Amino acid sequence: MSIPLLPETFAQIPRYKILYSNPSPIHPLASISPPRVSPHHPLITIHAKREDHSSPLACAGNKYRKLEYIVPDILSQTPLYHSHENNPTPPGPLQGAATTLVTEGAIQSNHTVQVVALARKLGLQALILLHRGTGGGLAAASNKEAFQRSGNVQINHLLGADVRVCEYGDPLARDATPLLDELREAGQNPYWIPGGASLHPLGGLGYARAAFEIAAQEEELGLGGSRRFDYIFVACGSGSTVGGLVAGFKLLEKIKGLDVSKTNGETRKLVGILNSPTKPREYHEKRVLAFARRAGELIGLDGERDIRVEDVRLDDRFVGTAYGVLDGESKQALETMARTEGMVLDPVYTTKVARGMMHWVNKGEVAGSDKPLEQVNVLFIHTGGQAALGAYADVI
Structure with a gap:
């Protein structure tokens, strides 16, 4: 059909x-x-x-449908939408296609798994920021250690993601620009995908x-x-x-x-x-x-x-x-x-x-x-x- x-x-x-x-x-x-x-x-x-x-x-879930329209920009030699939305002075188009997808979400984020799986499909690296302070799932869990290593977290590790956890009050939870700059200094071309891909144009x-x-x-x-x-x-x-x-x-x-x-x-x-x-x-x-x-x-x-x-x-x-x-x-x-x-x-x-x-x-x-x-x-x-x-x- x-x-x-x-x-x-x-x-x-x-x-x-x-x-x-x-x-x-x-x-x-x-x-x-x-x-x-x-x-x-x-x-x-x-x-x-x-x-x-x-x-x-x-x-599989709703984020793949959103990502279909973002991938052409990711693969472009001059991606336009790769910067963190809070960066007041975006660096402009990347020179060369992205090498690393970077995104964020709550500890049990579905979005992060789908971004990481996409990165694997495209032959790219993936780094995800998981926010301990987002929502109440972690706070309500009786076994907080298990909550942070099972479910989507486990799958992110299985897919080979670089998983970084943002603690309460971590500045990276508000603005990931320093992390993107760190990756650029290391010779990578990071592509930022906002949580849920909603803030992406x-x-x-x-x-x-x-x-x-x-x-x-x-x-x-x-x-x-x-x-x-x-x-x-x-x-x-x-x-x-x-x-x-x-x-x-x-x-x-x-x-x-x-x-x-x-x-x-x-x-x-x-x-x-x-x-x-x-x-x-x-x-x-x-x-x-x-x-x-x-x-x-x-x-x-x-x-x-x-x-x-x-x-x-x-x-x-x-x-x-x-x-x-x-x-x-x-x-x-x-x-x-x-x-x-x-x-x-x-x-x-x-x-x-x-x-x-x-x-x-x-x-x-x-x-x-x-x-x-x-x-x-x-x-x-x-x-x-x-x-x-x-x-x-x-x-x-």
Whole structure:
């Protein structure tokens, strides 16, 4: 199956294939799809898009899709986007292709594993900074030593990464520029990839393309009712997965000639489930809107005019006690998905998304759409991350 042809402006952006040739699969979740309670209520179907089955590289997940659009710059003889975002005086283009990928994340970061696996695929070195102070997963672990050597940490070592741990208050946690300078002095050409790849100027493009992929799969599935997914639920962490999807779906609407302001809201409702209470929802909304507009400008939209504040829908009711902490309600969602669908989620992101999605479905929040439908189709995007489960053995 191929996705619809991208518009010329979008199609001409360089992309390095990391994903499988076929789209990541979408399959029904019949066991958690609720029965129709009466003819006056819509039939609700739930499907999952398996981004954790998207790539042959280690621990497949949503970051590979983002990295596809970053690799051409990494391999360029004059990469443009290699500096730390906090560096007030970027050194300009590298002379020669990058030799080392450098990135950061929490102790159990999925993103770092995918960057390291990519580095191995490209024949590059990889150095990762793991922040002990990010989130509450480490603080909540009863066996902190095990938490710091299992799960994604173990896989990073297996892949041969240079793993450096930032302690609380370490200046490198705020600005990695000194580390990049150190690598340059040692004769390397480091390429900085921000945590989650969201702050990278090209970070939203992968999920803008994913929107076209989902649209093609809707046609193939022959969904009833609206013949599309009316609600799409996905994790919102660093923000560019949601932002890219917003931009991609807005471009699809524009291509099809839809004016959402005149169609009584008959458009897909993309809901980003926040996974951390550290920042208020308003902070994340502004961040996602900025990412969506930045991606939109690159793929042929007018960011300010075509992407509006109301296009960003985030839900902060399921963040739990801290980022990376598996609270009781989230643990129940994790177990429900495993024991009813045989599907394993990750403890940081997709578990909270599943919890939020099931709340929306079971509390009637998807059934009360602007225009009543005979059938409401729900899509849950599984962004991967199951390797972190090993570090949570004391709570699962």
